[in-house]
Amino acid sequence: MSCxxxxxxxxxxxxxxxxxxxxxxxxxxLTDYPPKFHFSAKDNICALGxxxxxxxxxxxxxxxxxxxTVVRKMREADGILIxxxxxDEFGFGTFCTNSAFGVxxxxxxxxxxxxxxxxxxxxxxxxxxxxxxxxxxxxGSISCPASFCGVIGFTPTYxxxxxxxxxxxxxxxxxxxxxxxxxSDLRRFLPIISGPDKKDPTSCxxxxxxLDGFKVKSVAVPEEALRNLDxxxxxxxxxxxGKLKEQGIxxxxxxxPSLGFxxxxxxxxxxxEASTNLAxxxxxxxxxxxxxxxxxxxxxxxxxxxxNFGKEAKRRxxxxxxxxxxxxxxxxxxxxxxxxxxxxxxxxGLMERDDAVLTPTMPFIAPRFTEIAKMKPLEVYQxxxxxxxxxxxxxxxxxxxxxxxxxxxxxMQFVAPHWEERRLLDVAxxxxxxFKIRFPGAxx
Amino acid sequence: MDLEEVKGVAWNARLKLTEEEMxxxxxxxxxxxxxxxxxxxxxxxxxxxxxxxxxSNVLRDDEVARDVDAGSLRDSMDTYQDMVRGPRLT
Numbered sequence: 001m002s003c004x005x006x007x008x009x010x011x012x013x014x015x016x017x018x019x020x021x022x023x024x025x026x027x028x029x030l031t032d033y034p035p036k037f038h039f040s041a042k043d044n045i046c047a048l049g050x051x052x053x054x055x056x057x058x059x060x061x062x063x064x065x066x067x068x069t070v071v072r073k074m075r076e077a078d079g080i081l082i083x084x085x086x087x088d089e090f091g092f093g094t095f096c097t098n099s100a101f102g103v104x105x106x107x108x109x110x111x112x113x114x115x116x117x118x119x120x121x122x123x124x125x126x127x128x129x130x131x132x133x134x135x136x137x138x139x140g141s142i143s144c145p146a147s148f149c150g151v152i153g154f155t156p157t158y159x160x161x162x163x164x165x166x167x168x169x170x171x172x173x174x175x176x177x178x179x180x181x182x183x184s185d186l187r188r189f190l191p192i193i194s195g196p197d198k199k200d201p202t203s204c205x206x207x208x209x210x211l212d213g214f215k216v217k218s219v220a221v222p223e224e225a226l227r228n229l230d231x232x233x234x235x236x237x238x239x240x241x242g243k244l245k246e247q248g249i250x251x252x253x254x255x256x257p258s259l260g261f262x263x264x265x266x267x268x269x270x271x272x273e274a275s276t277n278l279a280x281x282x283x284x285x286x287x288x289x290x291x292x293x294x295x296x297x298x299x300x301x302x303x304x305x306x307x308n309f310g311k312e313a314k315r316r317x318x319x320x321x322x323x324x325x326x327x328x329x330x331x332x333x334x335x336x337x338x339x340x341x342x343x344x345x346x347x348x349g350l351m352e353r354d355d356a357v358l359t360p361t362m363p364f365i366a367p368r369f370t371e372i373a374k375m376k377p378l379e380v381y382q383x384x385x386x387x388x389x390x391x392x393x394x395x396x397x398x399x400x401x402x403x404x405x406x407x408x409x410x411x412m413q414f415v416a417p418h419w420e421e422r423r424l425l426d427v428a429x430x431x432x433x434x435f436k437i438r439f440p441g442a443x444x
Numbered sequence: 445m446d447l448e449e450v451k452g453v454a455w456n457a458r459l460k461l462t463e464e465e466m467x468x469x470x471x472x473x474x475x476x477x478x479x480x481x482x483x484x485x486x487x488x489x490x491x492x493x494x495x496x497x498x499x500s501n502v503l504r505d506d507e508v509a510r511d512v513d514a515g516s517l518r519d520s521m522d523t524y525q526d527m528v529r530g531p532r533l534t
Contacts (some may be wrong), residue, residue, distance in 0.1 A: 065516035158496050172495050201502040202495065261486040264479060275457060282458070284530055289522055293531055298458065301530035306460040314459055318450070318469055321457040321477060334492055335483045341491040378475045394496030418497055 005038060005128070010082060013127055017110070019120040020083040021101045024052045031082045036078045040136040042121050043084040044091060044167040045176065047071045050081070054167045055089040055099035055117075058308035059287035069200070070134055070176050070193045077192045079132075086119030090274065091138050091169040092312045093117050095372050095382050097147065097294020100310060103369070106149060107440035108408055112366040115145030117180065122149035125179045126440055132189050133179040138169045139266050140387025142177045143399040147411025148366035150401045150437060152428065154178045154186050157418050158204055158394030162197030170273035173266075173391060181439065183428035185213055190421065210422045216249055216430075219414065220350040222256035225359035225386055236403025236410040237360045244358075247430050248349060252354055258339070258346045262389040265339035267381055267391070268323050268332045275320025278313065281305060286346065344393045351417050356427065359386050361411035363401040390415040396423040401437050409438070445474045 014020045021043045041047055048071075053059040071081060088098040096119025097103050104119045106112040109113040114123045117229045121133035122145030123268040135142045137155045146153025155177040163174055171392050178189055191211070196204045210298060223240070226234060254347055278337045283304030284288030290304035297334035309317070323332040350357055372380075390397040395415050402412040450470045454461050461469065521531040 062520055066512050072510060171464045198502060198504050202499055204497060204502040205500055261482060264482050268480060284521060286520055293529060295531050297531040297533055302458045302460045305458055315469060315472055317457045317459065318453050319473060322453050332480060335486065335488065338494040339483060339486050340496060341489045342487065344496065376475065377472045378479055
């Protein structure tokens, strides 16, 4: 059996929606379809045969000489990599408007954002039938675009999936996951990408991945997460709670005061770690080279970094450098580490009674690009206040479409205890068994 | 945050900023750092683990193996007579 997908169709899709930053020129390997399947990888995941630029001009032209472990595993399972998906530079963004290689457009409305930073990954999952997107989340980069594009975004427990071959943003936060159209795809691909990998020590402490054996009976809904929402999001979320009750999932309203500290703690840790990770980009090892080799190394490095980092990358490097400086480390960095433990403890307390924690995914539907252009950096960061808490704690979470407003999708996000991915698979199966997800149009 | 402070942080981060960038980032950083002050009100748990889940060291067996060909890594670098070229150290 052959796949209806052609390179020409992919090129046409890419011209219209820009989900890819690099695209295959040959789909002849897809002839045995199925069992073969097509997948994409976010552009910060290295793969042979493709550029890996992580949305940054400073990595332009970089072709890694190896596959990331997740890409290798997908290829070994008969997957055909069709392209690298566009993203905010190094993952720095909420709306996927910070890439050096164009802005992906929301398949439901091209005047609106796909969400970030895995915007291209969510867009192509919404556009292509039977496609699976490898995505990555640091502070919400899977849940947010999944919510805005109306698809399923699954972020496993920190350490569940090897990050060997991932271009780091923040090592204590980065997680590779999936953006797909159906829960059955999660059941199929999560076991493929999971598991210990000696090349990533953080993946080696994980217990075995269980897919079944847990039925979710109740969820905790923090009141703090229901403030400052677009009324349409709140309405869709409340309606979803009613439907969940009919499915046997009771919602308990709770208070979770530590949520008020999550966003600040996250941005301190994420920018601190990012500012050290980005020290490796200096015009020598990867991507673009610097100018005059006769300069002193400080001038050479500064010149190439200043010319090739985008505005948001510079902003975050400055922020992270500042919060690590002598005199501020205790106030910001160490306090943020302590707050992470506080939030983990509070989640664990809630999940002693309830099986998961549930909130909306994003406080509003996908905004228009004209609206985004008016937002200040702090306002953009604050849009992440619902996706940051589970990411900060490393707990697995899933964003599922739960309603529509003006034709645009709205998402809800379930959070489960560390290593309890099966609870999320249970709610995904039950919810999607009854909720009809609207896709913007399919071509293969 | 004053411009001298931004300039100092930028130097530490090996960034050369234009006057216009410094003005803009000074304002942005002021906003964000002011928001970060909410952390002053957070209770200190005294736990400062670097990872969200416990991590233990994992050592690979000491076996001779070629993972990635060194030559292919040099392809993306500026080389001269099989050596990597870099800027002056002084």
